[in-house]
Amino acid sequence: MLARRTKQLRSHAWYVALLAAAxxxxxxxxxxxxxxxxxDTLLAFFVVLTIFACxxxxxxxxxxxxxxxxxxxxxxxxATKFSAAPLVFSLLIAGWLRWRQRRDFFDFAVDFFWAAILMVFVFFFTQPYALMDMPNFIQQVSEQGSLxxxxxxxxxxxxxxxxxxxxxxxxxxxxxxxxxxxxxSxxxxxxxxxxxxxxxxxSSWLIVIVWVVVYGGIxxxxxxxxMRYxxxxxxxxxxxxxxxxxxxLQRIGQFDHHYMERFAWLKPCLQALLLFIILGGTIFQGLALLNVYSEPNTRIQASNWIYQHIAPGSVLTYEQWDDALPFPVGKHTPEQYTQATYMDSNGQSTTGLDLYGDDTQAKAQQLATLLPTVNVIAMPTDRLDKSIPRAPERYPLTIRYYQLLFSGQLGFHLAAQFENHPHLFGITLDDSSADESYSVFDHPTARIFVRDPHYPYTSQQLLEKLMAGLNLPPK
Incomplete structure (x- = not known):
């Protein structure tokens, strides 16, 4: 509907609308x-509805x-998401275009005031806590802004x-x-x-491009x-x-040159080829992503592997801010394994490797003490090992830990790895360089490191290996 209402292309509006929908x-x-x-999908719908009404x-x-x-x-x-606030610019542009056509400021002022009243009423009606608990609402919006x-x-x-x-x-x-x-395109x-x-x-296209530029710029x-933002x-x-x-496509069809007289058949072929590449490429990439759901989530695949290859009673660990494996699968439950437990800096019993914590001597000692007691290190995603190396000044110890782990120098070896990238017709799209949020929920790379049969290090030797030549950042 939005494509059909842009009057500058009204003679081809249906083509634009159908192609946009496809x-x-x-x-x-x-x-x-x-x-x-x-x-964000609900937000996108209401944003489109707002722009269409404008x-x-x-x-x-x-x-x-x-x-x-x-x-x-x-x-x-x-009410869906406060980040929709820049839509006010689209309303202002729409009002300005209306005023340029009618030159009636009173007409514009009444319409805009009416829209503003309804916006405020609908916002508080559908997001009542913004009014009932306004200090907390403002605080949370402010925190998200800070984030x-x-x-x-x-x-x-x-x-x-x-x-x-x-x-x-x-x-x-x-x-x-x-x-x-x-x-x-x-x-x-x-x-x-x-x-x-x-x-x-x-042109009413101005309303559309202003939203894209303003919101995209912010x-x-x-x-x-x-990516969802x-x-x-x-x-x-x-x-x-x-x-x-x-x-x-229209320009290609209208292209006229004396050299083209003998090759007039080329124009419809070029049009069909261009349409096939753009539309076909998009369909391929969309279906390739959907195809990841045709296979079990890599977390489930990794859990199944653990149940089949790791003896019950083994000691497992994982990375904090990520999932603990294994997940319950069929008749198997995680309770048949033990998650490695230790005392954190606050004296509380906890599980999982605190790799996002500050790199300190205590963190190195904690790793050196815990790892010799562990049989399996489960990494259901690459959330931490891809993000932590981005801050070498902050995480020299943790980066060293990953280097030693992946090279097999911590006494663990990579026993299994599970990947499920977008794929279709035998073609795989390696999206490992995409933003983490694109893969971490539905098709992350999962890894399982298993302790070597004859663990070669004492805690002291492991500590020396982790700390050799490192200068820890100041607190």
Missing amino acids: LQVFIPLHLQLSHFYAV VMWVDSQRPFLWAGLAGVAYGLAM VRGSLDLPYVRQFVGTLPFIYQGQNLLLWGMGITAGV AIAGCLWLLWFLRRNLN VGSFYVKF LLPIYPFLTVIAAAFLVVL
Whole structure:
């Protein structure tokens, strides 16, 4: 519907709409987040509804109705996730375009005020705790703001140390979020649309591109760069990509040169080839991602391996901030194994290796004491071993631990590894370089390290091996 209401391409609106819908159905990140019923999919829906109402408001003979719908949708988007706040710019642009057409400031002011009232009412009605417990609501929103800006240090966002704003998000959007063919089309489409708007500022496309640029600019500058944060601009990038492709196909069809007279058959072939590459590439990448769900989760595969190969009563350990393996599978339960237990810095009994903790002499001693008592180190994801090396100044000891572990110098060997990358028709897409959030929930790489039959180190020898030549960071 949004594609059909952009009047500058109205003669080809159905082509744009159908192509955009076909692309959107197979956008990989949308498929993945829909699989998990993530809140970002609901946010994207209400954002699209808001932008659509804004576009309709500009040219409608019933502006009061569409301004009201824009306000309601905006309120629902805000209640879903407070990051929808920049939608106010889209409402302002829509009102400005309406005013440029009608030159009636009173008409604009009434419609905008009406939309604002409905937005506030719907927001508090659907998010009542923002009113009932406002101090706590403000505090939590503020904490999330601190987190995304990098001023709140939590282990699960340390993967973004050293990543470049905009570049990191753009790379993940292009390669994995939208897929290469749809992503390239979207980027080219945005450049084309900006060029088009130079002399067409009255176009309703301005509402769309302002949202993409403003929201993308804000989120792109964040320290925390989860791929799902950009989902609210994906539908609009898809529509822009579809519009650009339709224009490009049209230009190919209209291309006329005396050299082409003998090869007129080439034009429909080029059009079909371009459409096949863009649409076919997106369908392939979307289905390849969906195919990971045709196999058991790698955590389940690793759990099955443990039940089949590790004797009951063995001592296992895992990494804190990750899952403890094995999971219950069939008649097997984790209780047939023992999780290694030790006293943490607060004197509390705990399990799991505290590898995100600060690198200290006490941490080295803790590892050296615990590892000789363990039979299996289970790593159901590569969450820690990929993020910790990004901060060598902070984690020299832990990086040394991983180097020794993976090289077999800790007295453990890699006994099993389970991978399940997107794949289709025998072609595997290695997404190990994608953002952690793209794989960690549904197809992480799981590893199981088993203690060597004759463990070669005492705790003291292991401590010396871990600490040799290291300068620990100051507290």
